[in-house]
Amino acid sequence: MTETPGRTRVLIVDDSRDTLEMLQRNLAREGFQVFAATNVPDAISLLEGQPVDLVITDLKMPKISGLDLVRHVRDNFRLTEIVMITGYPSVEGAVQAVRTGAEDYLAKPFTTEELLATVKGALAKLQRRRDAAGTESPPVHFPGLCGESPAMLRVYESLARAAKTAATILITGESGTGKELVARAIHYSGARAAAPFVPVNCGSIPEELLESELFGFIKGAFTGAVESRAGFFQTADGGTIFLDEIGEMTLSMQVKLLRVLQDKEIFMVGCRKPRQVDVRILAATNKDLGSLIRKGTFRDDLYYRLNVLNIHLPPLRERLSDIPLLARHFLARHSRELGRQPPRLSDRTIEILGRYEWPGNVRELENLIQRLLVMTDGQVIDAPDLPSFMRTLVQHQKDLHRTLAQVEQEHILAVLDSVGGNKTHAAKILGIDRKTLREKLDRSGGRSGPEEPDT
Ligand SMILES: Nc1ncnc2c1ncn2[C@@H]1O[C@H](COP(=O)(O)OP(=O)(O)OP(=O)(O)O)[C@@H](O)[C@H]1O
Ligand SMILES: [Mg+2]
Structure with a gap:
């Protein structure tokens, strides 16, 4: 301007x-x-x-x-x-x-x-x-990671420490908080950056396969093992293996992993001779391992071996100040993919995003931004563009510090949304004529959308 x-x-x-x-x-x-x-x-x-x-x-x-x-x-x-x-x-x-x-x-x-x-x-x-x-662009602490909240600054500090050591690290946090991103950042900013980073999702590999996937097998180890094959640990030699969803690992696999951590050697399936591997282990979980230990489904000795250093990623609702930054980061990234100029977020949109609970954390925010980019083509993403459940939720949490004009505005937008943006229907429900509705939308600076034919 x-x-x-x-x-x-x-x-x-x-x-x-x-x-x-x-x-x-x-x-x-x-x-x-x-x-x-x-x-x-x-x-x-x-x-x-x-x-x-x-x-x-x-x-x-x-x-x-x-x-x-x-x-x-x-x-x-x-x-x-x-x-x-x-x-x-x-x-x-x-x-x-x-x-x-x-x-x-x-x-x-x-x-x-x-x-x-x-x-x-x-x-x-x-x-x-x-x-x-x-x-202005915010400072880059670690590539790909964004956030300037005190909570994230603490994460960067531990991350910098983690990258300097060879210690095993347990990364904890709810789903979608960025655990894998942090694991990658540790690997790529440390001494092993030139060697492979091998992520393994322990939760998605069936138990009977996990051992041979991790450690490899030799020819004849089992029916169908027609030739020897290396596992993820050999692939990651000199680098880092990222064991995601470690809480899903069975007790018998936990014993085998513990041995790797203690002796720095692995046994390929079907082979009695140990092999030396030089692999750094990073593990992640969204489970509370403490309670799994109490239930007897996670070994406490393995827990202590993994948790030499802990990096905890707080849920997004505990670092609300990061939301505008993250949202702009995803807007920029995904607009680039779509070959368009990143739209701006209106103040009201940012306010609503800041009041939402974000059960799916950063991943949910990223998905929302991607969806908004597909659904809108204007230069501004405004409150009415947001899914209605976000706006309704906000309404329930509202305090009493609102002016009549704000209440009116929110009610108009809620009604408009409930009829899929049809102004004729909305005006009927609101008991005003279309012209008045249009004026109110214009006056509020709210998005009034394309003119639709009078019906
Ligand atoms: N601080 C951040 N800055 C930028 N992008 C982030 C940040 N945190 C998470 N993301 C993005 O959010 C998505 C989810 O992150 P990631 O996969 O690392 O989460 P996770 O904790 O491993 O989730 P899950 O437990 O579900 O596996 C990814 O697309 C990632 O790029
Ligand atoms: Mg993950």
Whole structure:
């Protein structure tokens, strides 16, 4: 967006109508598009309705203060700038406002020149932030892994330590949290990177096959063994074997694996002579091995051998701040595959994604993004594009800090969704005519979709 005054939208919030009028006059004269509100709730619903570049708000207002508005804008609109007006040169209030996220402040009384200079400064800052947002990419800690939450930063730390040692590592975490990705990162950033990384899903290989798959077999070992064949351990020699779903391994296989860990040698099926192998073992599970040990289905001695170092991947719902980053990462990657420009996620979409539980973790988020890319072709992915179960769930978890306009908006979208986007049907259910519905959708900045023939 350019900052030519004609296109810049400024929202002014002040409980004094005189001040509002004065601001409105001066800013409109400079060519800004000006919106006005006399209290914070009105300001918030205006903000929900349309993009605003700059908010100029009074600090002291009855009931809800300007500081709360600053907080709301900071939490919800990354690319909106704020200037605080303090009723009297209360340095304290101004400092607090800037600390909360306001860009600058104006002390009443101020001249028109001061007003315009402050506005100009804030808009220049906004432009710089927008430029940066377009080009900035988060730091890469390990290729393929993204996330800047404190939880992920701890994962990177353990991962860096893990890559430096040769120790066996147990990677734990719910399904879809990135365990295999972490295993690969350990291998490819360590000393064995040039040798093979061999993933084995212990849960999907039938028990009677697992042993020969892992250790290989010699000719004549069993019916059908017409020639000797190497197993995954030989393939991984010098490199890393990744034993995924280790919790699924039977007790008899666990004994054999324990021997490999203790003696660094394997027995091919049908052969009594041990063979030396130099393989680093990484294991992963989404099970609680502690409870399997208590049940007697997992050997505790194997557990201690595997768990020399543990890397635990927290579920996505415990690192919500990673969601926008991950979503953009997948948008960029899968848009590239589809040969299209990655669409943007609206603030509302990000808000809904942040409130969802994500039982399938990062994998579920990635699948959703892929689906959205197929289902939408606009430049923005908006709340109505999300599957309805995500939005309904959010509705149940809603707190009471919502304006009527927000409630109305959500109800309209829910009804619209329930009739597959058919505005004629939706308007009928809502008891309004199509024109009013369209206006409400337009006013809210919500997606109103292509015009459909009047039926
Ligand atoms: N931090 C991350 N950054 C980028 N992509 C990620 C991240 N974590 C997971 N993914 C992606 O999510 C998907 C699932 O990750 P992965 O297969 O590593 O999970 P998992 O924990 O092994 O799951 P499961 O237990 O179901 O096997 C993969 O496509 C992976 O690329
Ligand atoms: Mg996995």
